Amino acid sequence: MSRGHNFSAGPAALPEAVLRQAQAEFLxxxxxxxxxxxxxxxxxxxxxxxxxxxxxxxxxxxxxxxxxxxxxxxxxxxxxxxxxxxxxxxxxxxxxxxxxxxxxxxxxxxxxxxxxxxxxxxxxxxxxxxxxxxxxxxxxxxxxxxxxxxxxxxxxxxxxxxxxxxxxxxxxxxxxxxxxxxxxxxxxxxxxxxxxxxxxxxxxxxxxxxxxxxxxxxxxxxxxxxxxxxxxxxxxxxxxxxxxxxxxxxxxxxxxQGGLAAMEVRNRTKAQTLYDYIDGSGFYRNPVEVSVRSWMNIPFTLPTTELDAPFLRESQQAGLLALKGHKLVGGMRASLYNAVNQDSVDALVCFMKDFARRYG
The missing domain is CATH 3.40.640.10 (Type I PLP-dependent aspartate aminotransferase-like (Major domain))
Incomplete structure (x- = not known):
């Protein structure tokens, strides 16, 4: 079994340890x-x-x-x-x-x-x-x-x-x-x-x-x-x-995990990792005023909408799941809820860098 990096906005990623415990107790x-x-x-x-x-x-x-x-x-x-x-x-x-x-x-x-x-x-x-x-x-x-x-x-x-x-x-x-x-x-x-x-x-x-x-x-x-x-x-x-x-x-x-104080540190770090790359990329863009950007849901756009389809196709192939933005706004969206690890955010940024290099 191979679990992907799940950025779904909801129903969203659940902690793997919890899913495994529920699986063991299911019957x-x-x-x-x-x-x-x-x-x-x-x-x-x-x-x-x-x-x-x-x-x-x-x-x-x-x-x-x-x-x-x-x-x-x-x-x-x-x-x-x-x-x-x-x-x-x-x-x-x-x-x-x-x-x-x-x-x-x-x-x-x-x-x-x-x-x-x-x-x-x-x-x-x-x-x-x-x-x-x-x-x-x-x-x-x-x-x-x-x-x-x-x-x-x-x-x-x-x-x-x-x-x-x-x-x-x-x-x-x-x-x-x-x-x-x-x-x-x-x-x-x-x-x-x-x-x-x-x-x-x-x-x-x-x-x-x-x-x-x-x-x-x-x-x-x-x-x-x-x-x-x-x-x-x-x-x-x-x-x-x-x-x-x-x-x-x-x-x-x-x-x-250390309670909500520990989750705050993790969530702030995950969001900052992705925002820092988006803002410095010269390729991707987040439209939200910086002071009110969400830690949990990060929308972003590519230079042209023609790039959306290859981005979604290739990200799915790379094990990066559910990045399509909501139908009302289009573009992309990465949801970074508690169960999304820093490793998943790092994998997303790595893919985004490679995609920008190839299509920029």
């Missing part, structure tokens, strides 16, 4: 006589897995005691609707900062359930920058302020947490969570699809401050209520047991 988990996918989510064995995963995530992120951690089915897109459904009234304003395609989608979905106001947008720069904080039009009485710390498609990232006063800050952290330490106490709610740094697709993690659970209306279906899921330890219905189990393995792997 029989922990002497139970059954796979982890075959045991009851209400049995004491799986309850132990679930509780350990939550405890490890709380430790990694230093989550305060007054926050609930929910392991739910679905992905971040469902939360675009579920969040206003739970913590805003239909006639209440909610402020959104739009810095890319995912925050655009959050606005469209949220507008069906609350009075969404775009407080700031970088659309005029084709989402290659972040609007200056002093220009944001925020309402101190808004239900919440929503932003996307890292925009996966165009590679724009906030490198600090915006101050929005006493209004709850809501963040779609799907593609940045667990990549570095985080002050969770600055947020009212954090949500993240699992398929970047947490685990397989089909699982979403929601971290919500307990006081916001009181806002959840009693007249929405129970399955959509954060309060109901919190009261039932994320087992109101049958959860994604395999996704939850694998996420737990990844949390333990992260702890073994």
């Amino acid at each position: 029989e988990w922990d002497g139970s006589g059954a796979s982890i996918m075959e045991v009851s989510h209400r049995g004491k064995d799986f309850i132990g897995v679930a509780e350990a995963a939550e405890a490890d995530l709380r430790e990694l992120l230093a989550i305060p005691a007054n926050y609930k951690v929910l392991f739910l089915q679905g992905g971040a897109t469902q939360q675009f609707a579920q969040i206003p459904m739970n913590i805003a009234r239909r006639d209440q304003r909610a402020d959104y900062v739009v810095t890319g395609d995912w925050s655009e989608k959050a606005v469209r979905e949220g507008a069906t359930l609350a009075r969404i106001h775009v407080s700031a947008s970088s659309q005029s720069t084709n989402y290659t920058s972040i609007p200056a904080r002093d220009g944001w039009d925020l309402d101190p009485n808004a239900a919440y302020v929503h932003y996307t710390p890292n925009e996966t498609i165009r590679g724009v990232e906030f490198h600090d947490i915006p101050d929005v006063g006493d209004v709850p800050l809501v963040a779609d952290m799907s593609s940045t969570i667990l990549s570095r330490p985080l002050d969770v106490s600055r947020f009212g709610l954090i949500y993240a699809g699992a398929q970047k740094n947490i685990g397989p697709s089909g699982l979403v993690v929601v971290i919500i401050r307990e006081d916001l659970l009181a806002r959840c209306p009693k007249d929405i279906p129970r399955i959509f209520s954060f309060a109901e899921h919190a009261a039932n330890s994320s087992m109101l219905n049958t959860p994604n047991t395999f996704g939850w189990y694998l996420a737990g393995l990844i949390f333990k792997w992260l702890k073994a």
Whole structure:
């Protein structure tokens, strides 16, 4: 078996050590006589897995005691609707900062359930920058302020947490969570699809401050209520047991790597390696304003679009996987999530140098 260097934006690379452990445990988990996918989510064995995963995530992120951690089915897109459904009234304003395609989608979905106001947008720069904080039009009485710390498609990232006063800050952290330490106490709610740094697709993690659970209306279906899921330890219905189990393995792997402080150093170094080469190459280009470049998702273009096809063909042959940019922007994109090693980034830069030499 030969595993390639996987730069997929999601579902993304998972740590090989975790995959090998899951493979070894696939048919029989922990002497139970059954796979982890075959045991009851209400049995004491799986309850132990679930509780350990939550405890490890709380430790990694230093989550305060007054926050609930929910392991739910679905992905971040469902939360675009579920969040206003739970913590805003239909006639209440909610402020959104739009810095890319995912925050655009959050606005469209949220507008069906609350009075969404775009407080700031970088659309005029084709989402290659972040609007200056002093220009944001925020309402101190808004239900919440929503932003996307890292925009996966165009590679724009906030490198600090915006101050929005006493209004709850809501963040779609799907593609940045667990990549570095985080002050969770600055947020009212954090949500993240699992398929970047947490685990397989089909699982979403929601971290919500307990006081916001009181806002959840009693007249929405129970399955959509954060309060109901919190009261039932994320087992109101049958959860994604395999996704939850694998996420737990990844949390333990992260702890073994030295935790999020160690991951920050690795991720910063990986990104800088690729950006330094792109900027100095005279052949490739990254369009994002330098101060807001993403560590996780690095788009780049070649001198002409005619070179895209040979670049993708030859990079695939070299074992460099999933470098095609999103269809909305074209070009290339390398996603450097936690499971992507420095060796993979070095292999990519080596290939890019050779390609530029031959086609430049």
